[in-house]
Amino acid sequence: MLIGFLILLLFQFAGELIVVVSGLPVPGPVVGMVLLLAGLIVKGDVPDYLRIPSEALLKHLALLFVPAGVGLMTHFGLLQQDWLAILTALIISTALTIVVTALILNPSARKLQALSQSEPGEDDR
Amino acid sequence: MEFWTFFAAKPLMWLIVTITTFIATSWLNRRLGGTPLLHPVLVSLFLIIVFLLLTGTSYETYFEGAQFIHFLLGPATVALAVPLFDHFERVKKLLLPLLLACMAGAVTAAASALLVAQALDASLGTLLSIAPKSVTSAIAIGVAEKLGGYPSLASGLVLITGALGCMLAPPIYRILNITDEAVKGFTLGVSAHGMGTAFAFEYGLMAGAFGGLAMGMTGAFTAFMLPLLVSLLGIG
Numbered sequence: 001m002l003i004g005f006l007i008l009l010l011f012q013f014a015g016e017l018i019v020v021v022s023g024l025p026v027p028g029p030v031v032g033m034v035l036l037l038a039g040l041i042v043k044g045d046v047p048d049y050l051r052i053p054s055e056a057l058l059k060h061l062a063l064l065f066v067p068a069g070v071g072l073m074t075h076f077g078l079l080q081q082d083w084l085a086i087l088t089a090l091i092i093s094t095a096l097t098i099v100v101t102a103l104i105l106n107p108s109a110r111k112l113q114a115l116s117q118s119e120p121g122e123d124d125r
Numbered sequence: 126m127e128f129w130t131f132f133a134a135k136p137l138m139w140l141i142v143t144i145t146t147f148i149a150t151s152w153l154n155r156r157l158g159g160t161p162l163l164h165p166v167l168v169s170l171f172l173i174i175v176f177l178l179l180t181g182t183s184y185e186t187y188f189e190g191a192q193f194i195h196f197l198l199g200p201a202t203v204a205l206a207v208p209l210f211d212h213f214e215r216v217k218k219l220l221l222p223l224l225l226a227c228m229a230g231a232v233t234a235a236a237s238a239l240l241v242a243q244a245l246d247a248s249l250g251t252l253l254s255i256a257p258k259s260v261t262s263a264i265a266i267g268v269a270e271k272l273g274g275y276p277s278l279a280s281g282l283v284l285i286t287g288a289l290g291c292m293l294a295p296p297i298y299r300i301l302n303i304t305d306e307a308v309k310g311f312t313l314g315v316s317a318h319g320m321g322t323a324f325a326f327e328y329g330l331m332a333g334a335f336g337g338l339a340m341g342m343t344g345a346f347t348a349f350m351l352p353l354l355v356s357l358l359g360i361g
Contacts, residue, residue, distance in 0.1 A: 005200065008200040008204055009199075011206075012199045012200055015203070025271045025272070025352040026268075026271065026348050026349055026352070027202070027264065027267025027268060027270070027271055027348060028199070029199045029200075029202035029203050029263075029264075030202060030264055030267060030268075030344070030345060030349075032199075032202070032203040033203045033205050033206045033209075033345065034206075034345055036203055036206035037206040037210055037213070037345075040206060041210065041213070046207055046210060046211070051207060053204070054206075054207040055204075057197060057201040057204045058204055058205065058207075058208065061201055061261075061263060061319065062147075062164075062165060062166050063143075063144070063147045063194065064195065064197050064201055065166050065262040065263070065266075065280050065283075066143055066146075066147055066166060066169050066170065066191070066194065067143065067191035067194050067195040068195060068198075068262070068276050068277050068280045069262075069277060069280045069281055069284070070170055070174055070177070070184065070187060070188075070191065071184055071188075071280075072277050072278060072280075072281045073177060073178065073184055075277065075278050078248065078250060078251060078275075078278065079278075081248065082242075084245065085241075085242045085245035085246060085247035085251065086242065086247065086251060086255060086282065088241055088245060089237075089239075089241040089245070089247070089255055090238065090255070090258060090282065090285055090289055091289060091293075092238075093233070093234055093235075093258075093259075094234070094293055094317070095293050095297065096233050096234075097230050097233050097234040097237070097290075097315060097316040098290065098293060098294050098297045098312055098313075098316045099297060099301065100230055100233045101227075101229065101230035101233075101311070101312040101315045101316060102298065102301055102303045102312040103301065104225060104226040104229050104230075105223070105308045105311055105312065106301075106303055106308050107222075108219065108222040108223075108308075109307065109308050110305075111219055111222075112216075112219060112305065112307035112308065113305065113306075113307060115216060115218065115219055
């Protein structure tokens, strides 16, 4: 558990380091996540000491958004000024995103079905 | 009065307020059948902000306590690699159509939101905060910060987008005649991140799994794509 948590922090640190050195305009933790994913793909499985703290954190992910979200109280002026633009943009773009994604993926629906119905070991051909 | 001043200045108190409010709103949301409109985070934000305003507490004071929770967002974002790896192992043979759908969806989400908001004269700070609205807050907060937007505004817009996605998806699926569970789940994950994924589980386990995959892929892709898109559109 503790080792797994340390691994997460080290990957985050590596991500932050890469961002600082390269000047990439990407959050450090996202780079850390990509590095960890690459590491897991190379390793081939997720050890329990990493899975347990990861799933514990992700189980309560929503709570972690609260402190930043409360910062909305510092932006009332901005919201008052831009609320119509914000709401219109969110509604139009969310609907468009659903349409585009669903239409692109729908032709592959049967293959996705077949894949999810096969047993995990079965698709290692 | 002195009693209040003593406790309000202690970071511990805001830590307790945050966790207690979240537990209470999560319980309430479950009792109400998990409706995305009263998502525990949205209700928590509302209650905590009202409480801070009523007690005359500044956000800085609140954050002195809440930062200990906020800090965990970093390692939690890294931990998203674990479920992403699990899903990746299952679907690697069909990665191409999934990647294509994810990338097209992510670009559509950001570009259309930016263009509409720009056309309606939104300010620069709003534009840069709206751009990452369809990815999980874990990533959107960091992305907004990097772009020069407001992380807290971004996290609020992410939640509203999540609720909108859950409301808009079912009628759109009916109109477009989308019946496949995997397609429905994946689309919800791309357009409405974790809230869409939670909603997708109501279509079935497979829809939920594809939603989780879509959420991780979209988040990672968007973080790298947005800086390019923003400069391409000449914003910022």
